[in-house]
Amino acid sequence: MDLDKILEFAFQFHGHRCVLMPLGVRMGALALKELSVEKAEDRDPVALMELSDGQAGGCLIDGVQVVTGCTFGKGNIKKLQYGKLALTLVSKEKKQGVRISVRPEVMMEIKSSQFSQLRAQGTPYSQIPKETADAIIEPILAKKDEELFKVEHLKEYHLEEEPLLYRGIRCSQCGEIVAENRARLVEGKPYCIPCSGYIE
Ligand SMILES: [Zn+2]
Ligand SMILES: [Zn+2]
Structure with a gap:
């Protein structure tokens, strides 16, 4: 998997330069690896995102969509409305899942960045200078998966097939x-x- 190429496409798709979208790319890539499945061509695997509507952090979902192929268009991604920055990727074929959550320390680091301070003051993402965005994106992406995420394997996970x-x-x-x-x-x-x- 060429993560740099995927990130480049993901930034184009997403529209602005933020930190949670690329974190979502890393999250989705790790979930595929941990579950030993490929990007969804059809409707398997399924991504269950724990975020809620209106919650800051929704950018994470775009990163997950790009890398896992779990998309709102195909209907194999859902929001669970828990208000949490976590993903459970489920393989319908294997009847197994993996839950990946962002470590709290990572969120604290992001929150203390100048990027997040500008956001908190109401500066639109697209108006934040690229250097300011990269000043948090780069150190976050430089971290190892285990520094970014907690991983839990769900040995049995059965999802009901929903006919179209x-x-x-x-x-x-x-x-x-x-x-x-x-x-x-x-x-x-x-x-x-x-x-x-x-x-x-
Ligand atoms: Zn974003
Ligand atoms: Zn009508």
Whole structure:
């Protein structure tokens, strides 16, 4: 695995230069290695991220997506909403998993950086000088995996297979196709959610 090349692509994909995204690349690469699986071409392995919506640190997820091939598009990555910087990578084929969490000392080091101080003052990531970003990215990436992460092997981990739904149906109002299980029936006719007036 050419990690430098992956990082270069990952920065392009991600859009700005931060420290948690490359940490996610390292996290995902370690998870693949520990589980002895390849990057997902299809929907196995599955990445279970413990982060929550709206939590600072979501950048980590983009790094994990790029390196593991577990993507929101394919549906083999999920957010568990625990508010923690950890990943469990599960192999459906092997029925095993590995949990990788960022060591607290690493987060303290990141938090005390000038980069994080600028962020805390509200400076957008893209407005932080490259040197300031690299001043924390480089020492973090120079660390060994065992300095960055705690690793726990989960000898048995069974994930239920979730079949993909292919059936679509036409909305009686806008005429657009809607997945059958998301259509709403109003007086016996199918509608998409926006046309049905249905509020979840
Ligand atoms: Zn970022
Ligand atoms: Zn409609």
